[in-house]
Each structure stands twice: as structure tokens, then as C-alpha cells.
Amino acid sequence: MGTRSRIALIGFMGSGKSTVGKQLAGAIGFNFVDLDEEIEKQEKCSISEIFGTRGEEYFRELEERALRKVSSKNGLVVSCGGGIIERPANRELLKSKFFVVFLDVDFDTAWNRISNDISRPKASLGREESEKLFMKRRKLYEATADVRINVSGKSPAEIVNCVVKEWRIRA
Numbered sequence: 001m002g003t004r005s006r007i008a009l010i011g012f013m014g015s016g017k018s019t020v021g022k023q024l025a026g027a028i029g030f031n032f033v034d035l036d037e038e039i040e041k042q043e044k045c046s047i048s049e050i051f052g053t054r055g056e057e058y059f060r061e062l063e064e065r066a067l068r069k070v071s072s073k074n075g076l077v078v079s080c081g082g083g084i085i086e087r088p089a090n091r092e093l094l095k096s097k098f099f100v101v102f103l104d105v106d107f108d109t110a111w112n113r114i115s116n117d118i119s120r121p122k123a124s125l126g127r128e129e130s131e132k133l134f135m136k137r138r139k140l141y142e143a144t145a146d147v148r149i150n151v152s153g154k155s156p157a158e159i160v161n162c163v164v165k166e167w168r169i170r171a
């Protein structure tokens with residue numbers, strides 16, 4: 001089945017991966033998995049608690065394991081945390097096992113959505129540091145994705161339509 005049976009959504013915090021992912025899964029009859037939620041269920045605590053008590057590296061370890069686990073399942077839309085592309089092993093896994101969609105949001109839109117969200121530890125860096133992170137990661141999202149969708153100004157339904165179209169053509 002190649003990478004057709006698994007779609008991964010990647011992109012910065014606030015790009016709409018979870019909202020789009022749920023609707024996309026419904027539209028094509030796939031199951032939906034939010035990787036952060038899987039980690040929270042497994043660890044029985046929130047992402048910000050994991051960052052606070054065990055640190056980011058520990059979280060990245062859990063994230064890599066969670067991605068590896070879902071990479072053997074079929075009929076799945078996976079919403080990945082914004083930092084999934086930080087580890088080269090994750091980028092390789094995404095490329096080899098998933099049809100990868102980069103939801104490309106502009107920084108201002110993302111920042112408006114995340115700046116007051118205390119559940120996102122990486123958003124507490126402040127605007128300037130977050131924008132640096134955004135610029136650095138943008139290249140990695142692009143290098144990992146099969147397709148990039150400019151999501152700024154689009155509704156979730158419009159984004160879902162774009163993804164489905166690209167997936168049918170390319171996956």
C-alpha cells in the first residue's frame with residue numbers, strides 16, 4: 001500500500017493540524033490519531049507537565065516512540081506535534097512511511113493562536129524566539145513533506161479539500 005494508507009500532518013504550533021486532521025480522517029474514512037494526546041494518555045499527564053518535570057529531551061523520546069508505533073498501522077491520519085521534525089530519525093520515518101502534508105501557516109496567524117496558550121511549553125519562549133524557531137523549522141517541514149499547503153486564510157474544510165486532492169494525485 002506504500003505511504004498511501006498513512007497521512008501525517010506536520011507544521012508549526014497553531015497551523016491547525018488537529019482540527020484539519022480530524023475532519024480529514026472523517027472525509028476519507030481513516031482513523032485519527034493526535035500524537036500529543038497519545039503521549040498524554042500513555043504518561044497520564046499533560047505535555048506541559050512532561051516538559052516541566054522530565055524536560056524536553058524526555059518528551060522527544062516519547063514522541064519518537066509514539067511515531068514509530070503508529071507508523072505500522074494502516075488507514076490513519078496522524079497529527080504530529082510541531083517539533084516532530086527536530087529529530088532526523090523522525091524525518092526519515094515520516095518520509096518512508098507516510099504521505100506527509102505540511103500545513104504552512106504564516107507566523108502572525110500562528111502566534112495569535114498560540115501566544116496565550118499555557119498548554120504549549122514551546123510557545124512560552126516569547127514572540128522573537130518563537131519566530132526564530134518558526135523560521136528554522138520551516139525548512140525542515142519543507143524538506144520532509146510530500147506536499148505543502150498554504151493554509152493562511154483558508155477554512156479547515158478548504159484545507160481538507162486541498163489535502164484530499166493532493167493525496168489522491170500523489171500518494
Ligand code: S3P
Pocket residue numbers: 011012013014017036047080081082083084119120121122
Ligand atoms: C511542540 C508542539 C506541540 C507539542 C509540544 C511541543 C513543539 O504540539 O508537541 O508542546 O515543539 O513545537 P502542537 O504543534 O500540536 O502545538
